[in-house]
Amino acid sequence: MSALSPAVVAAIDDLELSARLIVEGLRTGGHRSPFHGFSTEFRQHRPYRAGDDLKYLDWKLFGRSDRLYTRQFRETTNVSIMLVLDTSASMAYPSDSEQPSKLRYAAIIAAALAHLAITQGHAVGLMTTAAQSGVMLKARGGRPHLRSLIAQLDGLKAQGSWDGARALSLGAQLLQRRGLMVVLSDFYDNEEGVQRELRHIAHHGHDVIAMQLLSAEERLLAGSAAVEFEDLETGERRMADVQAIGAEYARAVSEFVARTHQSATRAGIDHVLIPTEEPPEVVLRDFLRQRSLAGASIGPRGLRHR
Numbered sequence: 001m002s003a004l005s006p007a008v009v010a011a012i013d014d015l016e017l018s019a020r021l022i023v024e025g026l027r028t029g030g031h032r033s034p035f036h037g038f039s040t041e042f043r044q045h046r047p048y049r050a051g052d053d054l055k056y057l058d059w060k061l062f063g064r065s066d067r068l069y070t071r072q073f074r075e076t077t078n079v080s081i082m083l084v085l086d087t088s089a090s091m092a093y094p095s096d097s098e099q100p101s102k103l104r105y106a107a108i109i110a111a112a113l114a115h116l117a118i119t120q121g122h123a124v125g126l127m128t129t130a131a132q133s134g135v136m137l138k139a140r141g142g143r144p145h146l147r148s149l150i151a152q153l154d155g156l157k158a159q160g161s162w163d164g165a166r167a168l169s170l171g172a173q174l175l176q177r178r179g180l181m182v183v184l185s186d187f188y189d190n191e192e193g194v195q196r197e198l199r200h201i202a203h204h205g206h207d208v209i210a211m212q213l214l215s216a217e218e219r220l221l222a223g224s225a226a227v228e229f230e231d232l233e234t235g236e237r238r239m240a241d242v243q244a245i246g247a248e249y250a251r252a253v254s255e256f257v258a259r260t261h262q263s264a265t266r267a268g269i270d271h272v273l274i275p276t277e278e279p280p281e282v283v284l285r286d287f288l289r290q291r292s293l294a295g296a297s298i299g300p301r302g303l304r305h306r
Contacts, residue, residue, distance in 0.1 A: 003279035009108055010100030015154040016147065019111035025281040026116070026288070045069040079122045079180055080139040082171040083110045085153075086185030087128045088162035094215055102213045105276045106184035107153040109211065112284060113182060114153075118146045126152055127171035129163055138174050164194040168201060178205040187212050187260050195260070199267040208269040212260055215276045219253055221246045 003025055012018045045058060048068035056071045091103035100108070114124045118141050125139035126149050135152045137145075164185065171181060181201060187194060187210070202208045221242050230237045257273055264271035272287050 003281040005279055006100050006105060006276060007098050009280055010104050015107065015111050016115070016150045018108055019115040019150065022108070022112040022281045022284065023116050023119075026112075026285055044072050046072060078141070079117070080125070080175050080177065081113070081117055081122060081180045081182065082125045082127060082139060082175050083114065084127045084167055084171045084181060084183045084185075085110060085156065086162045086164065086183075086187075086189070087134065087156055087158055088189055089159050090186055090188050091162075091213075092158035094217060099215065099277055101158065102186055102215065102276055103156060103158040105274070105280065106211075106213055107156055108280050109274070109284065110182070110184060111150050111153050112280065114146060114149050118142065124149060125171070125174050127167050127174065128156065129167050134167065136170065136174070139179065162189045164189050165197040168194065168197040172201045172204070172206060175206060178207075180207045180209070182209045182211065184211045184213060186214060186218075191260075195263045198264065198269055202267045202269050208264075208267075210260070210264050210269055210271045211274050212257065212271065213274045213276055214253075214257070219250070219275070221249050 004021060009018050009022070012021075045061065046069065048057065048070050052070045058069050058071050061067075061069050085103070085106050087103060091106065092101050095101060110126070114126075117124050121141060123139040123141045124146075126135050126137040128134035128136075135156070137149055137152065162185070164187075168181070168183065175181065183198070185194075198208055198210065225243075226239055226241050228237055228239050261271045261273075270291070272290075274283050
């Protein structure tokens with residue numbers, strides 16, 4: 001069975017049903033669960049022994065002591081996951097298209113990940129903006145929590161600006177122990193501050209995945225006429241000749257995406273560009289396959305590698 005298009009998935013009023021259809025598609029497609037394995041917490045060092053896995057050597061300790069030590073971990077059976085969604089006005093785009101808005105697409109992806117994780121015994125939380133004006137759910141498991149989380153996702157509205165750095169900081173605080181943070185955003189707001197906070201979170205041991213959602217219209221301007229553009233967050237309007245600015249615009253977007261990717265990868269963060277015209281199931285399957293080929297399931301750093 002072919003994957004459902006974004007328009008078809010978005011047209012389904014029941015977000016939980018959309019999530020279930022996507023998860024079933026992943027399973028019937030033969031993709032193994034991204035949450036298999038165990039999360040790990042650091043326990044102690046011990047002297048290196050011949051035959052120990054070199055990836056667990058503590059090179060920083062070696063630099064200080066000139067002796068080789070292996071890090072040992074205590075295994076736990078579940079993963080704590082925090083979903084952080086950008087709800088700024090720019091995520092409402094496109095608003096007059098047959099395709100879902102970036103926010104709706106993000107909610108569909110988030111609901112599918114939550115459904116997949118919670119039905120396998122893991123804990124999932126949700127953070128949108130600051131605690132005063134957004135959704136703030138601690139990572140929990142169980143069917144009642146899943147329904148509550150999906151209901152919150154279903155009611156999200158894209159409006160105003162996004163205090164991304166604060167949302168990320170609060171989301172990390174809710175994780176408490178080392179876990180996984182999945183960020184879904186176009187990353188337009190406060191680029192430097194958001195990237196700095198992502199690096200900070202990764203530095204403190206959390207696994208971070210940055211999913212950057214952009215529509216086809218945003219990535220490449222099409223047409224040859226003069227068009228009035230409106231900034232969805234400031235309301236500013238400006239006329240521009242699409243044909244005259246098209247090449248420069250496409251180059252600027254490409255540089256922006258590359259900059260976001262480079263900043264993420266330098267910090268050990270997975271970055272994936274999500275074209276919102278692609279079926280959500282295909283996007284998730286391709287990403288999970290890439291994670292698998294890289295040698296790790298989704299989960300905190302230190303998961304058993306396949």
